[in-house]
Amino acid sequence: MSHHIIDFADVHFRYPDGTEALRGIRFRITHGESVGIVGANGAGKSTLLQHLNGCLLPTQGTVTIGDLALTARTRREIHKKVGIVFQNPDDQLFMPTVFDDVAFGPLNLGLDEARVRERVDTALAMVNGLSLRDKPPHHLSAGQKSAVAIASVMAMEPDILAMDEPAATLDPRSRRLLISLLKGFTHSKIIASHDLDLILDVCRRCIVIGEGRVVADGPSEEILTKRELLEANNLELPLSLQKR
Amino acid sequence: MTFDERYFAVGRLDRLSYGRSLIHRLDPRVKVVATLLFLITVISFPPHEIVALLPFFLFPVLLLTLGGIPAGFILRKIVFVSPFALTIGIFNPVLDTRTVTVIAGLPISAGWLSFLSILLKFVLTTGAALLLVATTSFPGICHALRRLGFPPLFVSQLLFLYRYLFVLAEEAMRMTRARDMRTFGRRGLGVAVFVRLVGVLFLRTVDRAERIYGAMLSRGFRGDIPMLRKFRISFGDLAFLAAATILLGAFKFYPVTEGIGRLAQGVWP
Numbered sequence: 042m043s044h045h046i047i048d049f050a051d052v053h054f055r056y057p058d059g060t061e062a063l064r065g066i067r068f069r070i071t072h073g074e075s076v077g078i079v080g081a082n083g084a085g086k087s088t089l090l091q092h093l094n095g096c097l098l099p100t101q102g103t104v105t106i107g108d109l110a111l112t113a114r115t116r117r118e119i120h121k122k123v124g125i126v127f128q129n130p131d132d133q134l135f136m137p138t139v140f141d142d143v144a145f146g147p148l149n150l151g152l153d154e155a156r157v158r159e160r161v162d163t164a165l166a167m168v169n170g171l172s173l174r175d176k177p178p179h180h181l182s183a184g185q186k187s188a189v190a191i192a193s194v195m196a197m198e199p200d201i202l203a204m205d206e207p208a209a210t211l212d213p214r215s216r217r218l219l220i221s222l223l224k225g226f227t228h229s230k231i232i233a234s235h236d237l238d239l240i241l242d243v244c245r246r247c248i249v250i251g252e253g254r255v256v257a258d259g260p261s262e263e264i265l266t267k268r269e270l271l272e273a274n275n276l277e278l279p280l281s282l283q284k285r
Numbered sequence: 286m287t288f289d290e291r292y293f294a295v296g297r298l299d300r301l302s303y304g305r306s307l308i309h310r311l312d313p314r315v316k317v318v319a320t321l322l323f324l325i326t327v328i329s330f331p332p333h334e335i336v337a338l339l340p341f342f343l344f345p346v347l348l349l350t351l352g353g354i355p356a357g358f359i360l361r362k363i364v365f366v367s368p369f370a371l372t373i374g375i376f377n378p379v380l381d382t383r384t385v386t387v388i389a390g391l392p393i394s395a396g397w398l399s400f401l402s403i404l405l406k407f408v409l410t411t412g413a414a415l416l417l418v419a420t421t422s423f424p425g426i427c428h429a430l431r432r433l434g435f436p437p438l439f440v441s442q443l444l445f446l447y448r449y450l451f452v453l454a455e456e457a458m459r460m461t462r463a464r465d466m467r468t469f470g471r472r473g474l475g476v477a478v479f480v481r482l483v484g485v486l487f488l489r490t491v492d493r494a495e496r497i498y499g500a501m502l503s504r505g506f507r508g509d510i511p512m513l514r515k516f517r518i519s520f521g522d523l524a525f526l527a528a529a530t531i532l533l534g535a536f537k538f539y540p541v542t543e544g545i546g547r548l549a550q551g552v553w554p
Contacts, residue, residue, distance in 0.1 A: 096499040132497050197504060
């Protein structure tokens with residue numbers, strides 16, 4: 042498929058309290074690309090991700106996913122294309138058991154029972170979570186919760202995967218597992234994070250956001266080695282590139 | 286008890302329901318129906334009835350034993366909510382002073398009888414509800430209610446209650462901890478701080494609800510939570526329901542206590 046394109050054209054967003062979170066974001070992500078979105082706290086990363094599937098709608102400018110412009114009417118179609126893993130897994134896992142939660146999306150897509158079960162098993166196997174199947178989410182560790190949250194999105198088989206700070210609550214080993222998992226996905230990926238090493242590992246391209254605008258956009262190896270650029274945006278060189 | 290300990294006590298009732306006993310494995314629908322029948326039968330007795338209520342304690346005792354549920358734990362829970370029943374019944378002895386009978390020279394008034402009857406019914410009904418929760422997984426109860434024709438909206442609310450009770454409690458626990466660490470003596474523990482704490486908790490909950498709703502929408506939510514769980518009523522389930530119904534009927538319409546008394550008198554004249 043050639044049209045998993047994400048296009049932000051001059052996207053502005055203002056919160057009801059008047060905060061201007063996005064002030065003319067402009068970029069285009071083509072099929073199969075992996076893109077890291079980095080920036081200081083409050084730069085607009087999370088707001089931007091919320092625009093990917095219509096949780097928020099731009100106050101000005103257009104977001105195009107595939108061949109659909111994002112509007113209140115196309116939101117439902119776009120939900121099928123873009124899977125978002127939110128920052129806090131507790132917000133994502135709302136069903137009483139892991140199985141029910143992962144099955145929630147596929148059931149809403151109207152799949153029959155056998156297909157739903159198959160999708161749940163595949164998605165859980167992908168994140169090494171088959172043994173968690175019947176557990177209630179409130180008894181899982183943070184790492185398990187985030188694994189299940191990813192499975193719950195993967196079970197929808199989205200064309201595009203977006204993640205907000207996926208590794209923030211993970212211990213180093215779970216983080217490693219997540220990185221190898223992400224490398225295995227052939228989807229288009231968008232990852233917003235402060236974990237620059239993760240971005241460097243997983244994403245070919247990197248976009249720096251500052252005060253609601255695109256500050257820099259280019260190959261990760263290039264962007265993440267520019268010390269001045271990074272420091273101007275409250276970031277620093279990835280640890281793996283810092284000399285001790 | 287500190288907040289932390291209370292929180293773990295809530296979790297305990299939930300953990301009991303993960304058991305694998307005979308009672309735990311019964312179909313949730315059967316248990317819900319049996320509990321409802323039990324509640325209705327117990328409540329249907331007239332306000333001064335005491336003797337006929339006693340046989341009903343057989344049910345909680347059986348469930349406690351077969352389900353491996355610690356009796357002390359359930360009793361403490363009942364005592365914890367008992368003020369409600371006590372306030373409802375406490376004025377009966379004062380309001381209704383007709384003497385009904387005299388036992389060992391003490392006149393017993395109708396008010397005391399009805400007070401005692403209220404307490405017995407209260408212990409039986411709350412006990413039954415707690416035992417249902419302790420022997421059945423909460424999602425199981427919700428699925429059962431849904432299958433039994435309860436409105437989907439109501440069932441979704443219950444599911445969310447269960448899912449986010451613990452999240453909310455943890456949030457409150459973290460806030461209480463943060464407050465306690467910075468309070469010294471009595472300062473900071475007053476109502477004013479408490480009110481603000483509750484206010485912040487409310488705002489956070491609203492924010493969270495919005496995020497959750499967003500997550501639900503992105504996975505295709507359209508107002509109904511679909512369920513995928515097959516229940517199969519087994520012979521054991523039917524046998525349980527039949528036995529419960531027959532016993533309940535017998536206790537309701539046949540004076541069992543009197544019968545046992547007669548029998549005892551017959552054996553030991």
